Amino acid sequence: MEEIKFIVKLAGVPIGVTALYGSTRTFCGEYLTEEAPAFSVCVAPGDIDKERQKADSAHHYSNAYLETLALYRKIAAGLLDYDTLLFHGSVIAVDNSAYLFTAKSGTGKSTHTRLWRELFGVRAVMVNDDKPLLRVTEHGATAYGTPWNGKHRLSTNIAVPLKAVCILERDETNHIAPVTAREAWPMLMQQSIRPADPVRLKQVMCLIDGLSANVKLYRLGCNMDPSAAEAAYQGMQ
Amino acid sequence: MKLKKEFITHESDGEQILVSSDTRAFSGLVRSNSTAAFIVNRLKSETTIGQIVDEMAKEYDAPRAVMEQDVKKIVEQLASIGAIEGELR
Numbered sequence: 001m002e003e004i005k006f007i008v009k010l011a012g013v014p015i016g017v018t019a020l021y022g023s024t025r026t027f028c029g030e031y032l033t034e035e036a037p038a039f040s041v042c043v044a045p046g047d048i049d050k051e052r053q054k055a056d057s058a059h060h061y062s063n064a065y066l067e068t069l070a071l072y073r074k075i076a077a078g079l080l081d082y083d084t085l086l087f088h089g090s091v092i093a094v095d096n097s098a099y100l101f102t103a104k105s106g107t108g109k110s111t112h113t114r115l116w117r118e119l120f121g122v123r124a125v126m127v128n129d130d131k132p133l134l135r136v137t138e139h140g141a142t143a144y145g146t147p148w149n150g151k152h153r154l155s156t157n158i159a160v161p162l163k164a165v166c167i168l169e170r171d172e173t174n175h176i177a178p179v180t181a182r183e184a185w186p187m188l189m190q191q192s193i194r195p196a197d198p199v200r201l202k203q204v205m206c207l208i209d210g211l212s213a214n215v216k217l218y219r220l221g222c223n224m225d226p227s228a229a230e231a232a233y234q235g236m237q
Numbered sequence: 238m239k240l241k242k243e244f245i246t247h248e249s250d251g252e253q254i255l256v257s258s259d260t261r262a263f264s265g266l267v268r269s270n271s272t273a274a275f276i277v278n279r280l281k282s283e284t285t286i287g288q289i290v291d292e293m294a295k296e297y298d299a300p301r302a303v304m305e306q307d308v309k310k311i312v313e314q315l316a317s318i319g320a321i322e323g324e325l326r
Contacts, residue, residue, distance in 0.1 A: 185254070189256060197258070198258060201258050
């Protein structure tokens, strides 16, 4: 099998990629660059097998799809050296401030950010609907679009200052309140990439400390009425 | 007995957090106060309940029987989440 080589720029970092499937290059299309890579990763057939073992066995996934997962796992591990964290959530920007909604799959993150797009129209830009990258510094965090953007393929190749992280829960009424770093920590950990390498895992936990200390944190209970978006937005101003 | 290598500790805001790198085995998070953290830290290398109590006695001013109960309780809790390898003794 012929190797596919390209350079992808994610969270401002050019990364050299050696892959097995041409579709992976196409998948990264908008993020390809000619810049010199800061580090490189290589996907081997064994990595694809590992992803298949991790994936839901009830579904059949193509090797090409599993390669995109294996690639992101490797890239995300390398990006920890650049204080950048792969996080599971839906990020939307309004007036150049990004809001990250996180919850377990199926809770309604994507539904909620769709309500924001309906409320704010052209003022709202989807940064990433599923697996954004977050660069964490002592002054706050920046959210980045990536090609790994969920089933609706919603993302934009932009960097936006992260104003808040909001833990989303379904409820009959809409209500939002700040939460402490300690309260948010378990959810932030659960929604972050979990490397098998202990050193990498430590890096993740340090980045969660930075994220929770430097970005505002909220818990939102919400229904699927359009008013949920207004309540969430107002609660985070 | 000792803590399995997949279990990683992290100090966050004055508390010790314990997680597993293998979420299929344990996907939660354990928060430990300073006494429990002392015990977890001893378990990072091969040890016994008796040895941990000996080391606690140097640090803490409490009856040995009480410390032994504390150590047993923490070790059992860790074992219940699959964090301990080797014989519990």
